Amino acid sequence: MSTSPSDSPPLKAANEATTYSVDSSSTDSLPDRAVFDPILLPEDSYDVDGTYWADLPFTERVRFVLNYDIFVEGKRELGEIWADAKKNPFSPLITYFKSAVLPGAGLGLEGYVLFSIGNIKPLFKAVWKECWDTHGVCDARWVNSIEYLEVAGIMVGQILVGIQGDWVGRKFGLVQDAVIMFLGLVLLTASWGTSLNGWVICYAWCLFIYGIGVGGEYPMTATMSMESRTGTGVVSTKEDRLHRGRSVTSAFLMQGWGQFWNVVVLMVVLLIANGSGHPPYSEKAVQIAFRVSFAIPAIGTAALVWHRMFLKNTNQELDTQKKKSKVTGYDLESLKLTFTHFGGRMFATAGTWFANDVFFYGNKLFQSEFIKVITPDDHSVMTGWKWNLVNVSVSMVGYYLASLLIDNKLYGRKRMQIVGFMFDFILFIIPAFAFKYFTSREHIYGFQAMYFLSSFFNQFGPNSVTFLVAAEVYPASVRASAHGFGAAVGKLGAVAAAILYSYIDTQTKFYVVPWFGLAGAIMTWIWLPDTTGLDLSEQERRWRYIRQGRGEEYCGVAVHKNHLSLWERWMGIGKQYNPDRDYKMKISEMRAEWEEGRSKVKEGHAEEGCPIVWNEHVEAYFQRTAGRPADHDVIEHTTAEITHVNEKHQ
Template sequence: MAIENQNNKEDVLTRLDVAKTQLYHWKAVVVSGMGFFTDAYDLFCISLITKLLGRIYYTVQGSSKPGSLPPNVAAAVNGVALCGTLAGQLFFGWLGDKMGRKKVYGLTLMLMVVCSIGSALSFGSSPRAVMSTLCFFRFWLGFGIGGDYPLSATIMSEYATKKNRGSFIAAVFSMQGFGILTGGGVAMMVSHIFRRCFPAPAFSVNGVASTPPEADYVWRMILMFGALPAVLTYYWRMKMPETARYTALVAKDNEKACKDMSSVLKVDIEAPEKKQEENPGNSSGDLNSFGLFTKEFLRRHGLHLLGTTTTWFFVDVAFYSQNLFQKDIFTAIGWLPPAKSMSALEETFQIAKAQFLIALCGTFWGYFATCLLIEKIGRFKIQVIGFFFMTVFMFGLALPYHFWTLKRHHMGFVAMYALTFFFANFGPNSTTFIVPAEIFPARLRSTCHGISAASGKAGAIIGAFGFLYASQSQDKTKTDAGYPAGIGMRNSLLVLGGINILGLLCTFLVPEPKGKSLEEMSRENEVENKEPI
């Protein structure tokens, strides 16, 4: 009886692996990907408005020097969403295995909608109160974003065919690039409109830094836009059925799995007849149901989980510190003018333009290259290539740092900086998201992906807070343009290069899933093949 049930499950899963790519696959990519579009927009748009927040709420009255967020406030505003994301990845990753992927998928999206709007409406009678309210909503925004990581990756991996699984998961993750790009575009558009409607010189006649009152609407509109794609996606998420792999392997309902997949994939999968088990205690689920904290899991997947957590940790230290503080890097090398030479809206526009150009020229194409080549050269090689060239370019920026600043070779610096983003995304930033969704058992897949992703966010938090304080260690030497040479910035880039080397070494703990089914990679049939008849 158990063998018959096993054959029924294998029939469903085999049909899924060999099915032709159909419209529903692309619909799943878009529906899952729009969550990641929202995730990236919400996480990275904060870096576009932190300087504006400083000028609005922390400019000293009567001073000609533009205000800036105090270091502790800047750290909280930039990092609190990452803390929420870490918690959400662990919680929703576990919940996705306990309750099913679909049941909690819409909850994460609604949480993002409510908290995006709440962030934009942050209120208070003092600057500290406004920042506290903003941090509160951004924590819970991050909590919802965190749930999207394991659920989107797991759903796409379980829907996809064996031949195109890596490309489909990479396509979902590539929407992060569109989110970053859109964040820069929206910030440029909003700040430009307000700049034209409410023109202001860099300084008013009495020498006070110019920040028009209308600037307060700019950062709120930028944050609120993050709710729009989430609202538009909610209906289609609720229409998606549960994945057949969860239904068959975890919920043990082969009939429903066949019915769901027959309807959405347009393939003829005959549902097995329900028959009563003679020995329920010997079912395949009981024989192959080891938990996360067991010796059997450690034997089969312990090194794999160590590999996925460490590589994701190391890449996120570099990726998030670069993304969240690129405005500070560009100011330090002189690509962006100093704040005192611009009005608040002009500064916001220039920061958004810099992020938009980096995303357009480097970030976006890295995602595209991964989607195109991952099934040809494999996850392992892409990750090794990415870490290697990230290391090369980080050291290329850091070692001759004074050459880039003192000699005003700013565009060379920017070009190499963009290449680090290209190889992050044509490399470990993409593959660390893909692989954990492919190598663990179905009943633990979402949990293990959540743990791996949470490890990455721990790295992002360390990168965000560490880079913020390290980059403030400026020396007193001035470049010929009058900008600080930034020993702290140089040392930060050197540290990030060393971290990439560690990520490269940990890559050798991760297996290559290319060309293998999810069940083959997770070894879910290993015990089941030994079960008694």
């Protein structure tokens, strides 16, 4: 918040008001800035002079961010972890389980199963070659349809459940997803046929059913993890501003753990069932391996259904925002306005997800080719799984590093995605033009390093960021729908990679795929806003202005240039940014919310709303000034008054 020099002392005093210890009888004497600054100018986003972190000069911004993130918030979190650990050594693990593992359990289970499909395919080819390889007894179209039906089911789930999540509610979508995934896993475990071709057909349709549940996990997990930390109304929460990205990506990275444990389980089960990890493999061993590998996540998914049935407050943010907009059912008006006002964002979140999935799934599809290059004389399925385990382990480092830095205001979402896309572009374009050089035995380690680094930067970049921003840059009323749409377009990238890789050789893949990384970086740079450090309640404020047809009147930080895309700035959005005016508007809005709640209680409708109380000082202030009009200038107070408050409460 920009201020004149004469404003600095009052603002500084007001920030210091956060440490006041006052009795209720003294709150009436607090001037307005001392009442509202601790709420409207939180210390994690504003300096002592009331300047928003993104308005600070670069060196001061760096100093402010590093000081608060490391020496204030970092110290606080580590202190809490240490204090809890002294009481119970397992407390940090329990906290991590509740905050990341449980919210991301659905994605962990689907990651396990979906990547199991690719992992067991070489095993099927080794035992039933006439069906899965030469197609002598199986229809090649049905064998190839396995991947396409799986992706089709996911896309149906992403769009359908995304709409349901905004229409019926988050909890309904979460429970429904788990039930469908459980049903799909039971069918996959028991899949059979009177012939190999009949079994392939059954297997393909079971994957389609399972895929519907998987697709719904994307918008539901993202919105649930995101909204669990948000504030409602004018005032936001520190957890939302500082750790929203970490909350979502911590749940998302469970997908990586799912991939990891799938490889481990398959290796152990095959060793036990076959007596060896090397060929020949018996049909019985393969039957045991793939059915047990599906039965294990079925048990976990059944537990997930039970857990989600008892979740509470999952719809709180959605219900609050719908209530403020006086909407029941599905908010079609917001959907239309989203395409009108956030069309560039729709293009960015869907387009970059498409580009990323060409890389992400292309990387998985290309993995067998990579293994052939580095181990030309080894045809063991176990060898492929070992290299897959290495690749997933490298990816996990990227997942966790993304979670660690995605909320950092000096790096954040947008830079992370651009850097990740550009590294993937570079790491694929280099071997494209020197393929024989890097695939020769004497330079094979360089080829390995580039392939594994591409996996690392995919997770420490677009794969993590696209999952977050596809929900984050939209209002709550259409958040799940927008995320589902972006994810579904992304899956078209997976289909494109599968089709493309079927017709081109290994070197040509390196010629073609890098350009999707470059395209993703360009789309991110032009059309994607950077929401790092922006609280969602502020974004919802802007959205309410847009719904009321007064979008140009909003002048808060949601239209700060740092939180808008390059395209939006070209379109003139953000010119109205005015922190001083916005401060006054926020107080007016807080008063309006307080008055509305108080009137409902007086009318005997306490169940519909109650007086909003931010703290005792605000309550006393609104009680004292109840007769003043909501648009009255509540800002002007003399330096002497502020000084008096400081001297009284120091």
